[in-house]
Amino acid sequence: MRADIEKYVNQGGLLGVFTYFLTYLETGEEDVAATAASIPICLFVMSSLHDDAIDEAVERDADLKQFLNQRTTVGDVVFTHVVDLADDLPAAFDVGAVTEQFREIGAGQLREEEITSADLTVEQAVARVEERGSVWGELAVSPVEASGYYSAAQLDRVYTFTANLLFVLTVIDDVEDVPEDVENDVVNIPLIFQQGDPADHASTEALIDSLLDSSVPQRLDDLIAERESEMEAAAREFYAHSRHAKPDLLDAWNRALAWYSESVCTVPVEENVPAERRREVHENLADEDAANSRYLLEKVITDFPARFGSREEFVTFVDTLPATSLAPAVVMMLHIEALVDSVMTTTLDDALANLRANTTATP
Numbered sequence: 001m002r003a004d005i006e007k008y009v010n011q012g013g014l015l016g017v018f019t020y021f022l023t024y025l026e027t028g029e030e031d032v033a034a035t036a037a038s039i040p041i042c043l044f045v046m047s048s049l050h051d052d053a054i055d056e057a058v059e060r061d062a063d064l065k066q067f068l069n070q071r072t073t074v075g076d077v078v079f080t081h082v083v084d085l086a087d088d089l090p091a092a093f094d095v096g097a098v099t100e101q102f103r104e105i106g107a108g109q110l111r112e113e114e115i116t117s118a119d120l121t122v123e124q125a126v127a128r129v130e131e132r133g134s135v136w137g138e139l140a141v142s143p144v145e146a147s148g149y150y151s152a153a154q155l156d157r158v159y160t161f162t163a164n165l166l167f168v169l170t171v172i173d174d175v176e177d178v179p180e181d182v183e184n185d186v187v188n189i190p191l192i193f194q195q196g197d198p199a200d201h202a203s204t205e206a207l208i209d210s211l212l213d214s215s216v217p218q219r220l221d222d223l224i225a226e227r228e229s230e231m232e233a234a235a236r237e238f239y240a241h242s243r244h245a246k247p248d249l250l251d252a253w254n255r256a257l258a259w260y261s262e263s264v265c266t267v268p269v270e271e272n273v274p275a276e277r278r279r280e281v282h283e284n285l286a287d288e289d290a291a292n293s294r295y296l297l298e299k300v301i302t303d304f305p306a307r308f309g310s311r312e313e314f315v316t317f318v319d320t321l322p323a324t325s326l327a328p329a330v331v332m333m334l335h336i337e338a339l340v341d342s343v344m345t346t347t348l349d350d351a352l353a354n355l356r357a358n359t360t361a362t363p
Helices: 002-028 030-055 064-089 096-114 123-149 154-177 180-181 189-194 206-212 216-240 245-263 273-288 289-302 311-319 321-343 348-361
Strands: none
Touching: 002 245, 002 321, 030 064, 030 123, 030 245, 096 123, 096 311, 123 154, 123 189, 123 289, 154 180, 154 189, 154 216, 154 289, 154 348, 180 189, 180 206, 180 348, 189 206, 189 216, 206 216, 206 348, 216 348, 245 311, 245 321, 273 289, 273 321, 289 311, 289 321
């Protein structure tokens, strides 16, 4: 169970990074930013433990009572920390924005149980994934909203970015879940795009072969590309309407990443970015040959779990920042990208390749 909790802390901590960044950017107070950022982490951990109790209970036998007791009790204890954290926020913070968002998460889970998959349209399937992604995007934003520093328009841009990022990752995850979902009679977006009755195929493998050889991969790519474009547009608009200069944004981002590394993440940076690699990062960014710096920055952007159409433009945008400030951010992004890759597939191409490989390997 400890390993599961650490995994959920590491994953939920990435929501907290956004919260910390946005809170510190306006308050300039690290303690306040850390407190606000800890709220979505605790809620994510609690929700994940409770989900385990629901989703994995059918696989348990003799230890069912112990399993349920551990997941629900520890989840409840984690929730008590949310109450303490909310109480520690400055009086100006409207914590009602946070608690209301968590009520929405609970309501969404109950609605999910009431929906049957059999008659879902493409639009309904997409809406379900949107809801699953949006609640966690909103959860990362809700403590920021509570601070009262951001306009509704800026909050909407942040929400659009986070919600669409989670939407993309959910769709990619659904691709790899196709075999399991077919066996459990669950209809996800790839299967909705496939159309027809899965039972019409001789086997799950035959269904997957048909899906992979159809227009479904291209339709999924188009859907993801649309959401990635929305993310990029939201990020552009956020910066265009921000009163902060690039160095201030980078400073807040570095502080958020340092907080995640030092206070949240259970995996040391050294495990994913050894000392020699960190030294190379510093040297490449400080190199007079701009090609080395640009190559490194392009790799970081390429490995981010979403594609951006203006990678070269973004590299030019950040390459003007001092290497001493940019290097810590690059090192931490390499660390985070490795963490994410260790627990999930982050590109559609990889998910499709894994789906085909797993199907081929099935006897």
